[in-house]
Amino acid sequence: MTVTALNSMERIGQDQKPFGAASVEIGCARNEVESFQVVVAAPAENITVTKVEISDLAGLNGSRIGKDNVTFFREEYVRVRISTPRAELPPGLYPDPLVRSSIP
Known part of the structure; x- marks a missing residue:
């Protein structure tokens, strides 16, 4: 099992090797x-x-954001069945919607 961190603009498909950083x-x-x-x-x-x-x-300067101010979301996948003719990506499952997590 691997755990990595990514910025919010990155996407990882279900069949991709995970990438990212330790922090x-x-x-x-x-x-x-x-x-x-x-x-x-x-x-x-x-x-x-x-x-x-x-x-x-x-923060580096000693500032803090309390953990109570953090909200968790989980990512779900959307099935694209037909791509448009000019689409760069083929049909498949793509990460997109964020759903509020019910995991405590």
């Missing part, structure tokens, strides 16, 4: 919202994520 850096101003992704992959086996934990987020 993530984000930046935003007061009252802004920023996102990032955590990828959990186990290509050789089926797994079920049953629990997710996070600590407070800490």
Whole structure:
């Protein structure tokens, strides 16, 4: 099993090898919202994520964002059955909608 972090603009397909980093850096101003992704992959086996934990987020200058201000979403896949003639991607499953996670 591998766990990696990605910025919010990256996409990983179900058949792609996971990529990313061991940590993530984000930046935003007061009252802004920023996102990032955590990828959990186990290509050789089926797994079920049953629990997710996070600590407070800490800034380099000592600032903190409490873990109660973090919301988890899980990614779902959309099946594209027919691509348009000018589409670069073939039909298949593509990561897109984010659904609020019910995992505590």
